[in-house]
Amino acid sequence: xxxxxxxxxxxxxxxxxxxxxxxxxxxxxxxxxxxxxxxxxxxxxxxxxxxxxxxxxxxxxxxxxxxxxxxxxxxxxxxxxxxxxxxxxxxxxxxxxxxxxxxxxxxxxxxxxxxxxxxxxxxxxxxxxxxxxxxxxxxxxxxxxxxxxxxxxxxxxxxxxxxxxxxxxxxxxxxxxxxxxxxxxxxxxxxxxxxxxxxxxxxxxxxxxxxxxxxxxxxxxxxxxxxxxxxxxxxxxxxxxxxxxxxxxxxxxxxxxxxxxxxxxxxxxxxxxxxxxxxxxxxxxxxxxxxxxxxxxxxxxxxxxxxxxxxxxxxxxxxxxxxxxxxxxxxxxxxxxxxxxxxxxxxxxxxxxxxxxxxx
Ligand SMILES: Nc1ncnc2c1ncn2[C@@H]1O[C@H](COP(=O)(O)OP(=O)(O)O)[C@@H](O)[C@H]1O
Ligand SMILES: [Mg+2]
Numbered sequence: 001x002x003x004x005x006x007x008x009x010x011x012x013x014x015x016x017x018x019x020x021x022x023x024x025x026x027x028x029x030x031x032x033x034x035x036x037x038x039x040x041x042x043x044x045x046x047x048x049x050x051x052x053x054x055x056x057x058x059x060x061x062x063x064x065x066x067x068x069x070x071x072x073x074x075x076x077x078x079x080x081x082x083x084x085x086x087x088x089x090x091x092x093x094x095x096x097x098x099x100x101x102x103x104x105x106x107x108x109x110x111x112x113x114x115x116x117x118x119x120x121x122x123x124x125x126x127x128x129x130x131x132x133x134x135x136x137x138x139x140x141x142x143x144x145x146x147x148x149x150x151x152x153x154x155x156x157x158x159x160x161x162x163x164x165x166x167x168x169x170x171x172x173x174x175x176x177x178x179x180x181x182x183x184x185x186x187x188x189x190x191x192x193x194x195x196x197x198x199x200x201x202x203x204x205x206x207x208x209x210x211x212x213x214x215x216x217x218x219x220x221x222x223x224x225x226x227x228x229x230x231x232x233x234x235x236x237x238x239x240x241x242x243x244x245x246x247x248x249x250x251x252x253x254x255x256x257x258x259x260x261x262x263x264x265x266x267x268x269x270x271x272x273x274x275x276x277x278x279x280x281x282x283x284x285x286x287x288x289x290x291x292x293x294x295x296x297x298x299x300x301x302x303x304x305x306x307x308x309x310x311x312x313x314x315x316x317x318x319x320x321x322x323x324x325x326x327x328x329x330x331x332x333x334x335x336x337x338x339x340x341x342x343x344x345x346x347x348x349x350x351x352x353x354x355x356x357x358x359x360x
Pocket of ligand 2: 143144145196238
């Protein structure tokens, strides 16, 4: 809005101006609240008509259609924000790529999706739908995947706040940008706001530089603001390093759930392996053996394995000009080239963290 002259107008002046223009009388305090909305309305009318609409016309139109005008402005503003923040819709299919037995899936279903979709029943029993959650676990275990799947299951927008969005104006401005972005995000409806590498912006203030501290402080202010909003917004933060988060953030009252996303059992690996196998040109496959051999694989490792297998098969057929079918042997030929991400040490540390930090 170009014409932001609200700051220099006292409530009394707002009331006088509105009275002069439209003949409508308002209490100075109410007039002061209406004045910026009249300016917004002027902007929106001009935008729609493709020409500058005068203040008089906008003011009269606003007063006549006050309720509709603010609704329209909100809807318009929302579309603007969604565009600007790169909101995506995620197809429902993503939810089915996760095995029902995966503990985070059950938790997300019970503690997040159902309370948000069964609002009346939640209210009846005093269940408070979540506003902010954390996923933690080793890299590649599916935290981002879960955040997207949650948005898909809710049929909400998915908006990722990348660290680069916060750093556009340099490191000094990260806190200020976080403030601006969260302020915008709070106006949205039906949106999952996802912050990856959360430890980067909400690291412990004990061992952080001055800049980091201001970002963490800003974040500590933003979470309660979000929780006080009545709209459908879910903040999901993900981190590989839960221990690095500031302790104040992890206290109850800030995040509703802190959910571990770890390694996969046989059944969970089966679902993912079947998903990736279904995209290949396969011959005979001993799924049981592949499941056995991938115990230390994360979903990201499996994805990488199957990309390599696909490329191998593709090249083979290019050379031989004969239908090439991927078999168990093909997969075992490629597998040694991929180092599984999960080691004993990582698993032990993750289990400790799960005991210390999980909260649902
Ligand atoms: N349950 C799953 N089924 C199929 N693919 C998955 C699953 N979980 C994760 N992936 C895939 O594995 C890759 C890594 O997962 P990602 O969510 O990026 O891990 P993280 O965010 O924990 O580092 C992604 O490409 C994702 O699509
Ligand atoms: Mg991720």
